[in-house]
Amino acid sequence: MIKLTKSTFLNEQETRKKLAQFISQANFLSMGRECLKFEKSFAKKQKRRYAAMVSNGSMANLILIQALLNLGKLKKGDRIGVSALTWATNVMPVIQLGLKPVALDCELETLNISANILKKIRKKIKALFLTNVLGFSDQINQVKRWCGERGVMLLEDNCESLGSRMNGKLLGNFGIASTFSFFVGHHLSTIEGGMICTNNAELHQMICLTRAHGWDRNLTRFQQKAIRRKNKIVPFFARYTFYDLAFNARPTEINGFIGNLQIKYWDEIVKKRENNFRIFQKIIQANPDLLELKVDHLEKISNFAMPVVCKNKKLFQKYKKKFEVNNVEIRPVIAGNITRQPFYRKYLKNTQPCKNVDFIHTNGFYFPNNPELTRQEIGLLSRLISRQ
Ligand SMILES: Cc1ncc(COP(=O)(O)O)c(C=O)c1O
Known part of the structure; x- marks a missing residue:
């Protein structure tokens, strides 16, 4: 796992x-x-x-x-x-x-x-x-x-x-x-x-x-x-x-x-997280099923966990399953749309819609990126985000 x-x-x-x-x-x-x-x-x-x-x-x-x-x-x-x-x-x-x-x-x-x-x-x-x-x-x-x-x-x-x-x-x-x-x-x-x-x-x-x-x-x-x-x-x-x-x-x-x-x-951690991110990012860019992240304006990307946002719900189900059957832990992208959380709805009424965050909530998840990922694990994660 x-x-x-x-x-x-x-x-x-x-x-x-x-x-x-x-x-x-x-x-x-x-x-x-x-x-x-x-x-x-x-x-x-x-x-x-x-x-x-x-x-x-x-x-x-x-x-x-x-x-x-x-x-x-x-x-x-x-x-x-x-x-x-x-x-x-x-x-x-x-x-x-x-x-x-x-x-x-x-x-x-x-x-x-x-x-x-x-x-x-x-x-x-x-x-x-x-x-x-x-x-x-x-x-x-x-x-x-x-x-x-x-x-x-x-x-x-x-x-x-x-x-x-x-x-x-x-x-x-x-x-x-x-x-x-x-x-x-x-x-x-x-x-x-x-x-x-x-x-x-x-x-x-x-x-x-x-x-x-x-x-x-x-x-x-x-x-x-x-x-x-x-x-x-x-x-x-x-x-x-x-x-x-x-x-x-x-x-x-x-x-x-x-x-x-x-x-x-600090530097070692950031470097490893960034290197892993760049590998995953390249594969996501080449996969038309997934949304591409725009990060060129950032000089250093100290990624916390790797987000995957699918283009529709069906693709989301497909990729989610791929990760699950391969025993990779995935989670929603942070807390999804925070305004949909029970605590938020309890205390705040009439919130403005957040279309893009809703899209990420419905079609996204993140998978592990940490400095201790092995080459083999990076290989498996890379295969999971590629189209085949
Ligand atoms: C954006 C953000 N703010 C605050 C926190 C809370 O930090 P802690 O778990 O140390 O209380 C987290 C936790 O992951 C977070 O992602």
Whole structure:
């Protein structure tokens, strides 16, 4: 069987051995030095000024939205554009925190939101929480420009696209902030884990506060002094003072330690995923049963899993069966059309139709692309997506 995820980490045995040793010797296992070190290395590699590690990608999304509410950059009731082709916990925080998601269609050729799609929005949105789907994006610089010209705040859910690059810039660096997931099967795994990146000092400070109870313990000395002075907090109460609405979404040192081991493989992981993608892409291009992805605008394609979109339902059934009888794990393309999910229909009525996302929902699936695929497995997967 070819499963979506082969192992918990790249270089599993070595990582597990080092992890066991770390756990047996470490004095502290709650968030501390290892997490801080991982944040610093991640920010450097991602080319962002700040990075805050959290317990997972879903909490990264929730914390980011809460932090923006705390700062008054978003207000309850604001309309937030989201990708209709996304993961549930990209949209859920928007609903949970009292904002209104506006689900937007994608381009069939890129699986992502484009400036053309944005032009069709009739009622103003305050922010766009864009999902960079499966390691791809549309012309994200045009999306950024569209947002900039209208004062729409651009946020990126980059949980599926670590390492992809366009116009010399990594995905996750186009918006004012971006989120990442390190759950098993993602590009980097820390078992569970997530990150929020930004270049904005004020937002980063609020993210650190919102990540842990709303207290100031994870702020810099300088920030602590300032916030205590502003709120007239005396030293005795400082450790138990809660400044704004928050959660507890801290990672542990275990996650931070693994992050520090795995980040060394970033380039290797991205390269292998891209090489596999290019092989599959060529075969899909030559198969008239399947829709071709347009990716020439991307310089680096750090594919998360390989999408197959068939031209009709009958072909979908045919290819789905081919994978199933050959024991290859396949899944819907992320959560399909998110507006068709029970949770979405429960809380939101009268959603706009998303024709292309519906098409992908009905005629698409994805199959494994990970850095540990063997040549033999790549051969089998290639045969399954070819026409014969
Ligand atoms: C686009 C997107 N956002 C958020 C998440 C949630 O990440 P996590 O599983 O770390 O909570 C995922 C998970 O796969 C995802 O694909």
